[in-house]
Amino acid sequence: MKRFKVAVVGCGCISIMHFASIAMAEECELVCCCDVKEDRARACAEKYGVRYYTDYNEMFDKEQLDAVHLCLPHHIHSKVSIDAMERGINVLCEKPMDVNLEAAERAVRRGEELGVQYGIISQCRYHDSSRFVKNRISSGRLGKIISASSSLTWVRYDDYYAKSDWKGTWDKEGGGVVINQAIHTLDLVRWIVDSEIDTLSVSMSNRAHPIVEVEDSCEGLITFKNGVKYGFWCMNNYGCNEPIEIRFHCELGDVKLSYNDAYITYSDGTKEEAHNVEDENCCGLGMDYWGIKHVRQIRQFYHALAGLEPLEISGREALKTHKMIMQIYDSAGMKAKFTK
Ligand SMILES: NC(=O)c1ccc[n+]([C@@H]2O[C@H](COP(=O)([O-])OP(=O)(O)OC[C@H]3O[C@@H](n4cnc5c(N)ncnc54)[C@H](O)[C@@H]3O)[C@@H](O)[C@H]2O)c1
Incomplete structure (x- = not known):
């Protein structure tokens, strides 16, 4: 299977589950990360030996990314998802989809129009x-x-x-x-x-x-x-x-x-x-009480990207x-x- 080139945007609390799951999955490879707080981006980049950015648009433009994991405040989930999708980048976004229904529906429609995979984390189903x-x-x-x-x-x-x-x-x-x-x-x-x-x-x-x-x-x-x-x-x-x-x-x-x-x-x-x-x-x-199955959902996302199975939580x-x-x-x- 192709090793997908991926990035994480948002290097706060939950990002550890994404960085660690990516590191464990043979289906993908971390190439960079981004956080507006430079110290957080730099610390994660150093830990995983990758490049870092403080502006996600710059990262999307400069890197050849197959997918991006979004670990961001809720109100920017749909916006950043759409910014990635419009560059042909597949998106795996943390829950919830956004702070309102319209923004979430917009991101779903845009993903479907552009033919990119758009997954939402709900790891307890795993x-x-x-x-x-x-x-x-x-x-x-x-x-x-x-x-x-x-x-x-x-x-x-x-x-x-x-x-x-x-x-x-x-x-x-x-x-x-x-x-x-x-x-x-x-x-x-x-x-x-x-x-x-x-x-x-x-x-x-x-x-x-x-x-x-x-x-x-x-x-x-x-x-x-x-x-x-x-x-x-x-x-x-x-x-x-x-x-x-x-x-x-x-x-x-x-x-x-x-x-x-x-x-x-x-x-x-x-x-x-x-x-x-x-x-x-x-x-x-x-x-534990978060549910610790990010690793399974993340692998399922990459199997879907490889065309091996349908995306379960689109x-x-x-x-x-x-x-x-x-x-x-x-x-x-x-x-x-x-x-x-
Ligand atoms: N699935 C779960 O069980 C689980 C558990 C905890 C959090 N979450 C979700 O993860 C997401 C993040 O939560 P958290 O607790 O890690 O928050 P956090 O505040 O610790 O981390 C968010 C990070 O995003 C960065 N950021 C903000 N705007 C940015 C931008 N425009 N570009 C780049 N970086 C930006 C912030 O600087 C911060 O480091 C939320 O959606 C939350 O609901 C999910």
Whole structure:
């Protein structure tokens, strides 16, 4: 397989998962990186022995890149994606797609018009536990899903926001716990339920983070068009980062899914379970509660680029969850009050 020439834009917290996954994948080769903060770009360039830039447009013009990984503040995801696509560069962008629906739709359309691959990171779909549950539900083994629930109890201390120039703001982060942290849980449920939203009722507030304007708590009930009722609850004002918990109550059994483990109890009393298997060399990278499967999704992206298989989480696929996230904010009304 061709070794794709790739770059990372944005050398902040999450970039370590991209740099390390690229270094582990034989399908691609890091050639450069970019950050507006020169010290960050230089440090990553030195660590991986590549060139660095502080202006991504200059990098796109000077380098012969096959793909770029975007690890940037949310409000510039679509813009930088389109700037890359217009130079024929394939894009793998961190979640969420952007801070609104229109910008995300624009990037998906542009990618399709230009015939470039546009992938969005949602690494929790690559957990062995998540794939096991998706498989058992899609195969019909559990009958129809009747209801689903999820809870996310994490913590983001004030310094998480204080040291960032974009987190905690409506215009740049696009929200708080829903768009940034709970997005993975919401995505897993929507992917497994596999239906569009029919009705939605949400309550959202900022209960313990006066330092920022965005929400740190949200709960709601979503009814999907296939009849599944989904109750969710998320907060990032808990005392620690607990594993998330998702449950599905189905016609023929019940499912409990956490990040690393999935347990199914069928109505006839039989049980099945699945557990995440660590990827070689991946231990200690990032934080467990993020889900550590970037490495798998990144390899899938390059297999798609090589034409070996279809891209699994394309922009069009990710748009389904992005639309749901935007509907949650619209329904809560909190963002509208701030951004008027
Ligand atoms: N998939 C996950 O589990 C996961 C976990 C954490 C973060 N993320 C996502 O990763 C993205 C980045 O988050 P982070 O926590 O690393 O943020 P961060 O603030 O630590 O890093 C962002 C970097 O982008 C740089 N930057 C800003 N504008 C730029 C520009 N125009 N050109 C080049 N560089 C620019 C900043 O200087 C900063 O170094 C977000 O979308 C976030 O939601 C995903």
